[in-house]
Structures are given as structure tokens and as C-alpha cells.
Amino acid sequence: MSASLLHLGNVNDLREGEMKEIEVEGTGGKILLYRHKGTYRATSNKCTHYGAPLKNGVLTSDGHIVCPWHGACFSAETGDIEDGPALDSLIRYAVHLDGDRIMVEVSPEEVKANRRIPMCKMGQGPVEKGKAVVIVGGGSGGMVTADALREVGYNGSIRILSEEPHLPIDRIKLSKMLQVDVNKLILRSSDYLKDRFIDISTSTEVTKVDREAKVVHTRSGEKVPYDTLVLATGGKPRVLPIEGVKLGNVFTLRHAKDGNAIYKAITSVEGGAKVVVVGSSFIGMEVAATASAIEGTKVTVVGMETVPFARILGSKVGGAFQKLHESKGIQFQMEAALSHLEARTEASDQVGSVVLKSGQKFDADVVVLGVGVAPATDYLQGSGLDLEKDGSLRVDEHFKVQGTEDIYAVGDIATFPVPCKGDMTRIEHWAVAQNHGRAAANAIAGQPMAYEKIPFFWTAQHGINLRYAGSGIGYDNVIVQGDVEGLKFAAFYTKGEEVLAVATIGKDPVATKVAELLRLGQMPTASELKAGKDVLEVSDQN
Structure with a gap:
């Protein structure tokens, strides 16, 4: 593997804590160049999970590069993977200073690979x-x-x-x-x-x-x-203890075989299937979004909350998600409880309709239970x-x-x-x-370390990606920066002056930044956020 020493910038091109993506001539690729505590370093430029551009992520004062999409974390010093959801490490390139010039040892093969399998430190065995x-x-x-x-x-x-x-x-x-x-x-x-x-x-x-x-x-x-x-x-997956739950075409989703069975059941209905998703959980709503994209399919969601995700995201954000789904043709029966499932008249072993406790009844070719897991x-x-x-x-x-x-x-x-x-x-x-x-x-392995990772999760529905960082249990207020109806916002979940969590759409890398500020104990207060403070302008560089 041949490496060349290339001039890829000057020392004044980077501020402390800044990351830049630099094109490497002759390779068709790019690398990530950054300055951390006065030292210039270079790694591959994309997260090894789903390829997010790390230049849009967060470089923390204690030496971590954090992905803007899903929170994967890499060592700024070595490029080693530290936290999921990525599995592979970043490639680390040797950096030398020649006066004011930043010189980087780069090989075309490494730039193309853009990832590195983590080192196995046990050696070659035997076990x-x-x-x-x-x-x-x-x-x-x-x-x-x-x-x-x-x-x-x-x-x-x-x-x-x-x-x-x-x-x-x-x-x-x-x-x-x-x-x-x-x-x-x-x-x-x-x-x-x-x-x-x-x-x-x-x-x-x-x-x-x-x-x-x-x-x-x-x-x-x-x-x-x-x-x-x-x-x-x-x-x-939880299964509701109701009559008819064991009928054919009633599914839960946990394994690959479940997803394929649901898809086959939907696409086997001539003229388009009527799909009922029971439960407005993240899994249920993702299934609803995916099913609605299948030609001819009509989807109805039955949920117990006032709007989807009301408990976790609040009524305003949950309501915006419901409107998004409704714009795609999905219908909702909220604040509703399921009574039982009835079989089809012409096929007594297959589900044919859903009956609510209110007495309301509607046809169903396929039912997916998305009421959580135990x-x-x-x-x-x-x-x-x-x-x-x-x-x-x-x-x-x-x-x-x-x-x-x-x-x-x-x-x-x-x-x-x-x-x-x-x-x-x-x-x-x-x-x-x-x-x-x-x-x-x-x-x-005898190397215990304090678990400091702030909870981070995401959901994708109809091409819209929501990121969530923190633990909002017990929040008593939601502070919104941006446009919830326009699905471009950051919603901060607070208890008194303390910020517990954030949910974002179209505001990367706010969720990643908040996770790191929470971890480091440097998160702004609720009053500061109400006054318009931008968390992306909060520096943790010491």
C-alpha cells in the first residue's frame, strides 16, 4: 500500500475544535482534517455506520468525534470506534507539520476503503x-x-x-x-x-x-x-390478550421472517390491502409508513394516546408526525382501544376486521401489532x-x-x-x-470504565428523520426552537431549569451536540434556551 505525503492545508486554516473535509487529488475521495488541543489530525471522512459526513458532527474537548446522524463515537486520536451504532473504526492518517504547511500521509487504497476493521488485540490465538x-x-x-x-x-x-x-x-x-x-x-x-x-x-x-x-x-x-x-x-413483542389474535395475517415484528411475512401478506391482496397497525409506537409508525408506500395499500393506525408519541415527544411534536402520516393517506383512530379481531366470512382462519371497544368496526386484510416489547x-x-x-x-x-x-x-x-x-x-x-x-x-476484560453514553435513538418515517438524545422521563415543559409544523425544529424536554432530552428534525447535529453537552455537564439551562441560545454555539473546548 503506497502512501504519498500531500500538502492538504495550512495551520491557520483550522480553528481549535474545527473539522474540515479535504479532497485528496487523484483519489476521488476525501479525508477529515481537524485540530484538537493544538494538534492537527486526519481520519477518514465518513461515519462507518451509514456514511454520514463527520465534518457536520461534533469534536468534543475530551477527544471524541461524534456522528451527526446517529451518535456513533470515534477516538479523535486514533480513529478507533468507541460507541455504536457503527462497528468499524476510522482510518487514521499520519500528519506532519512542515513550517505552516499541514502534510498528510495518504494512500489511495485507504481513501477508497474509508474504514478500518477494529484491531483484535488477543493476537492470533490459541484461545x-x-x-x-x-x-x-x-x-x-x-x-x-x-x-x-x-x-x-x-x-x-x-x-x-x-x-x-x-x-x-x-x-x-x-x-x-x-x-x-x-x-x-x-x-x-x-x-x-x-x-x-x-x-x-x-x-x-x-x-x-x-x-x-x-x-x-x-x-x-x-x-x-x-x-x-x-x-x-x-x-x-407484546401480544394483546384479545379474541382473534391468533387468526392468520395477524403479525408482530421482531425477526426478518416476520417482515417478509407481513410484506407477502400485504402484496398478496388483489387490488390493494387494508392494513391496520395497532399501536402508535415507533415500530408501529415505521411499519405504517413502510406499508403505505406499497401500491394500493390503505393503512389505519389505532392508538391509545391522543397523538402518536405523545408520552415521549409531547402533543405538539406527536401531532406534527400524525399530520405527516395523514398527508400520505394514513388514517388514525386515536384514544381508541381494541376489543377483538373477527375472521373473514369466506375464510374463518384469516383476520377480516378490527373491532374497537367503542363498537366501531372496520375491515382489515392484515393486522400488525405494534404495542411494544417486553x-x-x-x-x-x-x-x-x-x-x-x-x-x-x-x-x-x-x-x-x-x-x-x-x-x-x-x-x-x-x-x-x-x-x-x-x-x-x-x-x-x-x-x-x-x-x-x-x-x-x-x-x-478487567478494564472497567464508567458508562457515560447518553441514550440516543432515531426513527425514519416517510423520509423524515427524527433524532432523540437524553432521557426525558418526568419532563414538565417543552421548549421549541424552529418550526414544528414544518418539520424543522429542536424540541428540548425540561424539568425546571434542567434540560433532560432533545428531539430534532432537520437540525443536525443538534441532537449529537446536546448528548455531548449533557455528558459533560455543560448543557445550557431552560431559561437560556427560551431566550434563544443556540446549543451549536456552546463550546466545550477547554
């Missing part, structure tokens, strides 16, 4: 015997736990037990696409896992955890011993582990399960302390699960 991490669950939390263990040098055996028939996938695309080729969603290939001595058993359901014997039991009868156990089984922890009954009322596991700041020394829980099943606040919460989001996995891996 050390007598050390075994068993991970139950093949979602993003489990996958990243295994990946991160190798990144930090853990050299014991790692085995993932996954009930799904395929390797871990980019699950968040299911509700945004429905019809998927699972092979195109794979997060890490079988060759990648083999090279890192990560063993994965697919189609393997865990039925019991024997803490005394330190053994996991599977449905097939296998007993898998562990030294350290990581529970990452995620959530299971922690998938049924297999822990009788294990001696204390489950919270919702079925989750309470963990500490390193994701070690309360009352244990060798069991960790990450993702949807973990009730964890919110960084910077200490309040306990449970968050059902893919990127949050990934970051839990990294924290757990550090602790297991």
Missing part, C-alpha cells in the same frame, strides 16, 4: 483454556459484546447462543423495509467471527440458566458451561436471579447483574443507571444495546 464467556442472544448487544471483548484483548473462549437461524443482523431496518434479504443485513460475516475465535450457534434456544453449576441449558439438551455469562436476549427473560424463571416487575434485570454501571459476580445483562432486558443522573431506566433501542455491550466487555 486460552479455562476462560469462557457465553453470550445468550444474537442481537446487536450480544454481537458487540463479543466484538469488543476481542478489541480489548480478552483471550478466553467466546460463544454466542442465538435462537435466530442466521448471523446477527441490522435489525432496525426491518420496520423500515419489511421485505429484506437477510444476507444483506448481516453485521459480521462468518469468516470475520472465525478469524476472531468467536463461536456462534444459531437456531439455539436457551431454556434455563443453572447458576450453581454455571451451566446454560438449551432446547436441544446441550449443557454449555460458562465462567462469565452475558444475557442479551432483547425484547419479545424483556425476553422467561428462561430465567427459577434461576435465582431477581427480575424487576417488567421482567428486566437490574444492573450496575458496568452492566453486572445485581447480586452476581459473573453475570451481565445488556440491551432491552437491562434496567441500568442513566449516565450523569443515576436514575434507573430501560431503553429499547439497537444502538443503546451496542453501547451496553462495549461497557460490559470492558468490565469482563
Whole structure:
């Protein structure tokens, strides 16, 4: 790989904390050049998750580059991946100063690749015997736990037990696409896992955890011993206890097979299907948006709130989302409760209509239940582990399960302390699960670090992307900067003078910036925001 020393700028071109995208002549690509604490550095220019331009992100005073779209975090010094949802690291380019000239060692191959597989610090093996991490669950939390263990040098055996028939996938695309080729969603290939001595058993359901014997039991009868156990089984869709819920063409969405089945059911109806989505959750609304784009499909959403997302986003933002969906032809039945489902007259095993408790009835060829998920922890009954009322596991700041020394829980099943606040919460989001996995891996490898990542999630509906950072539980006011009706705004969720969270549309990188300001304890007050303070102009550079 040949590298050339190129003059890509002068020292006065960059202010402290500034990032610029520089075109590299002859390569057809660009790199990211920035100045941090007086040092000039260069990396690849795009986030390794979905390709967001990092020049529009945030460079923090304590040395992190944060993606403007989904909050992935990289080391400003090394380019190494630090927080999800990205998996790969940035390429780091050597920078030299020749007087006032900034010289960068660049190879065309690296510019084209624009990403770097994280280093496996365990060496080339063999795996050390007598050390075994068993991970139950093949979602993003489990996958990243295994990946991160190798990144930090853990050299014991790692085995993932996954009930799904395929390797871990980019699950968040299911509700945004429905019809998927699972092979195109794979997060890490079988060759990648083999090279890192990560063993994965697919189609393997865990039925019991024997803490005394330190053994996991599977449905097939296998007993898998562990030294350290990581529970990452995620959530299971809630199913309403109503008549007719087991009729054909009534679905929940969790796995790739579910999305494909929903898509097939919709497109099999001649002349266009009548689809009813029960629940105005983020998953439900994404499914509604995706289904409405299928030719001839008519979609109705049944929700219990006054408007979608009212509890989390408030009535004003939720109302704007409802209007967006209505503009695409979706109808709403809000403040409504489902009574039962009725079968079709000509096919008694297939759903034909939805009946509300008000007595209102309307036709349905396909029904999708999007009423939330519950922690998938049924297999822990009788294990001696204390489950919270919702079925989750309470963990500490390193994701070690309360009352244990060798069991960790990450993702949807973990009730964890919110960084910077200490309040306990449970968050059902893919990127949050990934970051839990990294924290757990550090602790297991004997390198515990304080979990500081502010919760960050996003949703995409009808081409509109909303970002959310923080934890707005208990907010008592919403401060809006921008135009909610025009879907270009930042809505700050506050309690007294404290800012708890922000939701944004068309205001990148405000959500990313707020997440970092919250983490660093430098977030402006509610009064300052009401007075028009722009968080993007708040410097955390020390």
C-alpha cells in the first residue's frame, strides 16, 4: 500500500475544535482534517455506520468525534470506534507539520476503503483454556459484546447462543423495509467471527440458566458451561390478550421472517390491502409508513394516546408526525382501544376486521401489532436471579447483574443507571444495546470504565428523520426552537431549569451536540434556551 505525503492545508486554516473535509487529488475521495488541543489530525471522512459526513458532527474537548446522524463515537486520536451504532473504526492518517504547511500521509487504497476493521488485540490465538464467556442472544448487544471483548484483548473462549437461524443482523431496518434479504443485513460475516475465535450457534434456544453449576441449558439438551455469562436476549413483542389474535395475517415484528411475512401478506391482496397497525409506537409508525408506500395499500393506525408519541415527544411534536402520516393517506383512530379481531366470512382462519371497544368496526386484510416489547427473560424463571416487575434485570454501571459476580445483562432486558443522573431506566433501542455491550466487555476484560453514553435513538418515517438524545422521563415543559409544523425544529424536554432530552428534525447535529453537552455537564439551562441560545454555539473546548 503506497502512501504519498500531500500538502492538504495550512495551520491557520483550522480553528481549535474545527473539522474540515479535504479532497485528496487523484483519489476521488476525501479525508477529515481537524485540530484538537493544538494538534492537527486526519481520519477518514465518513461515519462507518451509514456514511454520514463527520465534518457536520461534533469534536468534543475530551477527544471524541461524534456522528451527526446517529451518535456513533470515534477516538479523535486514533480513529478507533468507541460507541455504536457503527462497528468499524476510522482510518487514521499520519500528519506532519512542515513550517505552516499541514502534510498528510495518504494512500489511495485507504481513501477508497474509508474504514478500518477494529484491531483484535488477543493476537492470533490459541484461545486460552479455562476462560469462557457465553453470550445468550444474537442481537446487536450480544454481537458487540463479543466484538469488543476481542478489541480489548480478552483471550478466553467466546460463544454466542442465538435462537435466530442466521448471523446477527441490522435489525432496525426491518420496520423500515419489511421485505429484506437477510444476507444483506448481516453485521459480521462468518469468516470475520472465525478469524476472531468467536463461536456462534444459531437456531439455539436457551431454556434455563443453572447458576450453581454455571451451566446454560438449551432446547436441544446441550449443557454449555460458562465462567462469565452475558444475557442479551432483547425484547419479545407484546401480544394483546384479545379474541382473534391468533387468526392468520395477524403479525408482530421482531425477526426478518416476520417482515417478509407481513410484506407477502400485504402484496398478496388483489387490488390493494387494508392494513391496520395497532399501536402508535415507533415500530408501529415505521411499519405504517413502510406499508403505505406499497401500491394500493390503505393503512389505519389505532392508538391509545391522543397523538402518536405523545408520552415521549409531547402533543405538539406527536401531532406534527400524525399530520405527516395523514398527508400520505394514513388514517388514525386515536384514544381508541381494541376489543377483538373477527375472521373473514369466506375464510374463518384469516383476520377480516378490527373491532374497537367503542363498537366501531372496520375491515382489515392484515393486522400488525405494534404495542411494544417486553424483556425476553422467561428462561430465567427459577434461576435465582431477581427480575424487576417488567421482567428486566437490574444492573450496575458496568452492566453486572445485581447480586452476581459473573453475570451481565445488556440491551432491552437491562434496567441500568442513566449516565450523569443515576436514575434507573430501560431503553429499547439497537444502538443503546451496542453501547451496553462495549461497557460490559470492558468490565469482563478487567478494564472497567464508567458508562457515560447518553441514550440516543432515531426513527425514519416517510423520509423524515427524527433524532432523540437524553432521557426525558418526568419532563414538565417543552421548549421549541424552529418550526414544528414544518418539520424543522429542536424540541428540548425540561424539568425546571434542567434540560433532560432533545428531539430534532432537520437540525443536525443538534441532537449529537446536546448528548455531548449533557455528558459533560455543560448543557445550557431552560431559561437560556427560551431566550434563544443556540446549543451549536456552546463550546466545550477547554
